[in-house]
Amino acid sequence: MKTLLLLVSVFFSPLVRAQQLQFHYDFRHSIDPTQNRRNYATLVFEYFKSNDSTGSFLLKMQTDFSGENNNIGQLFLQVSKNLRYWRPPLYLSLTYSGGLGVAPPAYGYYLTNSFGIGVAYPFQWKGAWFSTSLVYRYNAFPKASHDPQLTFYFGKGFFQYKLMIAGSLVGWSENRNQGTDYTAGQQGKKIAFFGDPQLWLKIGKSVSLGSRINLYYHTLTSENRIQVYPTLALKTQF
Template sequence: MKTILLLCLLVSALPNQAQQLQLHYDFRHSIDPGLNKQNFASLTFEYFKSNDSSGSFLLKMQTDFNGETNNIGQLFVQVSKNLRYWRPKIYLSLLYSGGLGVAPPSYGYYLTNSFGVGAAYPFQWKGAWLSASVNYRYTTFLKPSHDPQLTFYFGKGFFQYKLMLAGSFVGWSENRNQGTDLTRSQRGKKIAFFADPQVWVKITKTVSVGSRAYLYYHVLTPENRLQIYPTLALKNQF
């Protein structure tokens, strides 16, 4: 929690803030009741700042109200920073993600920390804002995992940004044996994938309605299956 508070203080100290708050309702129980015991709401805060001359910064914090009686069940934190102090438009890419949660009846768990370093290339194409990066990923399992990670961000506005398409796609490998009793007998690597394409329609200057679709592969279950969970959402930019 100290880390999260420090991140909030860092954001509040930065000038020219561009930030948004999103409220989602996730329908994953209705779609996949075998793996999800309930639908739930989630609250997402995002801060993004870009400076072509020196890089960009992204902070994302997502709180899921999937605990007992709709209490907070999970908190996810993601931070990424691109840096460039040289002429070629290839950026140094630094990444962090992690979090924590509560599972019934009342025990806690970690979303395992992962750290990344690599290279990123932001660019524009036909009016869209795009960024691709390749990173070395270190995941702090009980048996640490060293892996490549590929990340792609996109965003494009239509009709003077009254309609917005955006999202990210992330793919990586990780150890099947994570050092736990459950995975100790497993060998080799598995490929994992996450994406969150989203669409937004602006209804006022700062408020939009839309949807985000969460795509998971080898993230929530070890089964070889793609999970797709859409949401209905409100977004306020401020």
Template sequence: MKTALLFIAVASILSVQAQQLQVHYDFRNSIDPDLNRTNFASLTFEYFKSNDSTGSFLLKMQTDFSGENNNVGQLFLQVSKNLRYWRPKIQLALTYSGGLGVAPPSYGYYLTNTFGIGAAYPFQWKGAWFSTSLVYRFSAFPRPSHDPQFTFYFGKGLYNYKIMVAGSLVVWSENRNQGTDFTNGLTGKKIAFFGDPQCWVKVGKSLSVGSRINLFYHTLTNANRIQVYPTLALKNQF
């Protein structure tokens, strides 16, 4: 409930700024039924603002309708703030992510809070924009984990922005033993990553159709395998 109220409040505050709302249909059960009980729709709100002289701000909130009878199954929140009040283009990077979920029939869980601080470097090349960051990541497991995290963002408009290619890749390490019964007895670190390359085709002044490819490794399962789940989506920018 608190996460939903935060979503409404932030969306209201940022209503005068550029933002986008995406509706996705995720086909992961059709692709990988052993690990995914259903296909589902998801709703993603994103807000991004950049200023070369002071840094940038990113807010992402995603609601997955993966619960019983298409009810909300998971809420995810990500906030990134880059600061720059000096001449070098290296920026101070601050990050947060977390969320809540429900597993059938009615088992609640949370997506562990993570906090990061480090450095970011945005740049442009051949008409595309990029941003890289390397931060110290604190994961608030029952047995906390202290790790590096590397993030790479990219975006490029084609044919006068009628086609947009964008996305991100996040790579980090974390403790195998997180202080839970499920991970008890494990040792060492594991490498994990998440990626979401996207392609959008504009069909109206503010409406686009496209797809997002969700990439996971050691994020949804401890198995040593890359999970690839595409979506079919609509995006409205306003």
């Protein structure tokens, strides 16, 4: 989701617009065949705009070609807006995510709408860029869930930015009973987690080769296990 472009822009550029397209091949079936029916390709588009200290905007769309015959199996949308019109270096953070998917043979499902409002704080340390945010998260399950969400972004360039490390870590809580037949009878909250650390090596003026490590806990399964799925990826910025 949000890469080093976001972090660098917040600190150094009065007006930045950036777009990138990423193509990933996900090896999750080869690594964990009992939980995943196939390996598949993913296409990611990101648009980012920053207006110096007054805020930033990010739009991310991800398409997973995980359906039968490599058709689209899932669409994900993420939008975030940070605002600041005051002196303290804290931003008002507004977030949205959601999407749609298809399970075989032809069963549709939602990626539940999630809305967030809170604060974000960007900072630098030893040549690296970071940003952390804490928001109130509303998950629009049939039985709505009201929870905190903590997000941490990081990024650092090496060798005049020919090598880049960036990514995000997101943790939140949500109701175990979400108002569905599958979760009926469950009680209390569960902790969920997602991370996407990335490594990119520039091989051209605007093209990079790299990998993203998808980390999940209580996101794809209700089992108490961490799932780790790497990709092989190509990225172009324009």
